[in-house]
Amino acid sequence: MEKELWEKCAAFHGHECGGLTIGYKAALYAIKLLELDAEKAGKGCFSTDEELVCICENDACSVDAIQVILGCSIGKGNLLFHMTGKQAFSFYHRKSGKSVRLVLKPRPEGMTKEESFRYYQGCEPEEMFEVKETKLRLPEPARIFRSIRCSRCGESTAEHLIRLCGDEKLCLDCYQAYNRFDV
Numbered sequence: 001m002e003k004e005l006w007e008k009c010a011a012f013h014g015h016e017c018g019g020l021t022i023g024y025k026a027a028l029y030a031i032k033l034l035e036l037d038a039e040k041a042g043k044g045c046f047s048t049d050e051e052l053v054c055i056c057e058n059d060a061c062s063v064d065a066i067q068v069i070l071g072c073s074i075g076k077g078n079l080l081f082h083m084t085g086k087q088a089f090s091f092y093h094r095k096s097g098k099s100v101r102l103v104l105k106p107r108p109e110g111m112t113k114e115e116s117f118r119y120y121q122g123c124e125p126e127e128m129f130e131v132k133e134t135k136l137r138l139p140e141p142a143r144i145f146r147s148i149r150c151s152r153c154g155e156s157t158a159e160h161l162i163r164l165c166g167d168e169k170l171c172l173d174c175y176q177a178y179n180r181f182d183v
């Protein structure tokens, strides 16, 4: 079953690599630590309604495995980024209130890409990650915003991304064009 899951991740990501392995192992570890039903892995059904939330601290290869295994995705609003550039992932399960932050431990130095891929493939998640408490509060469920038409370009956008300029309601592109590039 684990092999099948890995293949799913690799197919989604486009290649096999160390980074993808990091995300893959983090997702499996999260299932264990949050006591989720492992049968649901890779089927997108952990998170039909944002039940499971992941805050990822980088936007590299690893994130793809988390999307595939845990069903956290940008479109659903339960994959969020807090860009510290660290290989660190926080997982929150709304129902149980459980959460955990996994931080990748440093690996032995001087490895080639291929060696690091093999190294991570051979690691147990327990060896790879430090288990910490989450620092960020569980995000509120994704809000649905009213849609407003930009007074300049006529394109509609979410209310919270509209800027007021005199009597006009402007989208970010039109607002920036007016403020910043008019030099």
Ligand SMILES: [Zn+2]
Residues within 6 Å of the ligand: 013, 015, 016, 017, 018, 019, 020, 061
């Ligand atoms: Zn990759």
Ligand SMILES: [Zn+2]
Residues within 6 Å of the ligand: 150, 151, 152, 153, 154, 155, 170, 171, 172, 173, 174, 175
């Ligand atoms: Zn506009």
